[in-house]
Amino acid sequence: MKKTLLSLAAIFLIAGSMHAQTVYVNATLGTGNKAEDGTDAPAGYDWSELQHNSGDNTASNNILAFTGSYGTGFNFSVADNFTVPAGQQWSITGFNTYVLLVSYTGSTSPIDQLRVRIFDGPPDLPGSNVVYGDFSTNRYTKGTNNLMYRIGNTVVPSPTAPSFSYGIWKIEGTLDAVLPAGNYWVEWQTHGVGGLTNYFPPATIIGSRGDEAFNGKQHNLSTNTWGDLIDGGNPTSAPDYVQDMPFELVYTDLLPVTFKSFDGVMQNGQSLLKWTTTNEINNKGFD
Numbered sequence: 001m002k003k004t005l006l007s008l009a010a011i012f013l014i015a016g017s018m019h020a021q022t023v024y025v026n027a028t029l030g031t032g033n034k035a036e037d038g039t040d041a042p043a044g045y046d047w048s049e050l051q052h053n054s055g056d057n058t059a060s061n062n063i064l065a066f067t068g069s070y071g072t073g074f075n076f077s078v079a080d081n082f083t084v085p086a087g088q089q090w091s092i093t094g095f096n097t098y099v100l101l102v103s104y105t106g107s108t109s110p111i112d113q114l115r116v117r118i119f120d121g122p123p124d125l126p127g128s129n130v131v132y133g134d135f136s137t138n139r140y141t142k143g144t145n146n147l148m149y150r151i152g153n154t155v156v157p158s159p160t161a162p163s164f165s166y167g168i169w170k171i172e173g174t175l176d177a178v179l180p181a182g183n184y185w186v187e188w189q190t191h192g193v194g195g196l197t198n199y200f201p202p203a204t205i206i207g208s209r210g211d212e213a214f215n216g217k218q219h220n221l222s223t224n225t226w227g228d229l230i231d232g233g234n235p236t237s238a239p240d241y242v243q244d245m246p247f248e249l250v251y252t253d254l255l256p257v258t259f260k261s262f263d264g265v266m267q268n269g270q271s272l273l274k275w276t277t278t279n280e281i282n283n284k285g286f287d
Contacts, residue, residue, distance in 0.1 A: 021093075024249040026080060027203030029098060029168065030148060037154035039162045045147045048168060052156040054207035059238035060153035061209050063231040064166055065100040065199030066218055066243075069190045075221040077115075077135075077189035078200050078229065079123050080245040084181045092177040094250030095139065096170060099190055099198040100150050103165050109143030110198060113191030114173040123185050124217060124226035132177040135189070135221075139173035146170045150201050157234060168201060178254070186247065187219060202229060202243035209233070210241035 031049045033041040041047050052060035068078035084090050095116050104110055117133035133139075148168040152160035171190060192198045205211060209231065216229035229243040262275040 021250060021252050024082060024251060025246075026082060026248065027244045027246040029146075029150075029201055029204050029246050031204055031206055035151065035154045035162050036156075037159060037162075039154060041149065041162075042164070045149060047162065048148050048150045048201060048204055050151070050153045051204060051206060051209055052153055053209050057156045059209075059233050059235065060156045061231045061241065062152075062234040062238075063202065063243070064150050064152070065201040066229055068188070068200040068218065069099075069192060069198050070221070071191060071195045071197070075189075077187050077219045077221060078245050079119075079185050079187035079217045079219060080247060081122075081183065081185045081215065082249065083183050084179050086181045088181055089254045090177075090179050090249075090251040091254050092175045092179065092249050092251045094248075095173045095175050095186070095188070096248040096250070097173075097188055097190070098146060098201060098246050099143075099169050099171055100201045101167050101169065101196070101198055104167055104196070107145075108193075109171075110169060110193055110196050111140060111143045111171050111190050112193045113138050114140035114171055114188065115190075116173060116175060116186065116188045118177060118179070119185040119187065120182065121185065122217075123187055123219070128185070131179070131184070133175070139175060140190075141172050141174050143169050143171045153234075186249075188247070189221075200245060202231070203246050210243055214242045214244040216243050216245045 029048045030046045033046050035047050035049055050061040066078060067076045069076060099111060101110050115135045115137065116139050117130050117135060119128045120131045121128035146168045149164055150166040150168055151162045154160055154162060190198055202216065217226050218229055219226050231241050231243050233239060233241065264271050264273045
């Protein structure tokens with residue numbers, strides 16, 4: 001798209017500016033360094049304690065984590081949604097998730113594979129399409145100890161003593177997706193080093209078993225069946241709550257205009273400006 005403007009001044013873009021790198025956080029896990037019964041976490045660590053609804057001492061959540069990895073004899077993933085707001089275009093360069101390990105005491109990352117794909121709608125609906133990624137490319141870059149232990153509720157409905165058996169690691173991957181405004185779903189799975197089993201702990205909101213907007217899903221790829229991430233509660237007679245998954249997207253909101261070339265010469269005492277763009281998104285104009 002070629003543009004020409006005879007002007008006495010410089011050119012300015014109307015609408016939008018480059019944003020710094022941003023991290024979208026879908027949900028959180030930590031509940032602080034003191035359990036509900038008053039037990040302190042080890043120095044430098046936090047708890048991720050299963051919750052009960054405020055004022056209800058009869059039931060709590062019961063699921064420490066969901067299966068979302070693959071290995072010999074099993075092939076699962078998890079998925080959750082996110083939105084790119086109107087008027088924005090995200091260049092997504094990173095994806096972070098959190099895995100729970102059972103009695104893992106190693107100091108190196110327990111994960112060696114991370115697979116990610118993004119859909120333009122709920123992945124369990126026939127009309128949704130993969131707009132980025134696949135389940136054959138390894139996006140993994142590193143894993144770090146998140147300094148957090150997942151524990152059952154220490155008060156409701158009956159005390160569960162805090163345990164150091166379920167450590168949580170942060171797993172990071174590299175993406176190169178560019179997405180316009182819209183509603184999306186991201187699906188992911190991991191692989192443990194040497195086939196080590198790992199799980200995905202769901203979001204944690206202090207004083208709540210789950211938010212009405214929670215809609216996380218689990219995919220059994222062996223049978224290609226989807227299901228909601230359900231916490232049936234403790235006791236088993238408690239109401240079911242759909243859970244959400246913690247994940248993070250590292251992105252930059254792109255400029256609405258991509259310039260290919262720009263030239264300027266003096267003509268009759270004025271500046272003749274010429275430029276070419278390769279992409280314009282919701283651009284109001286030039287001045």
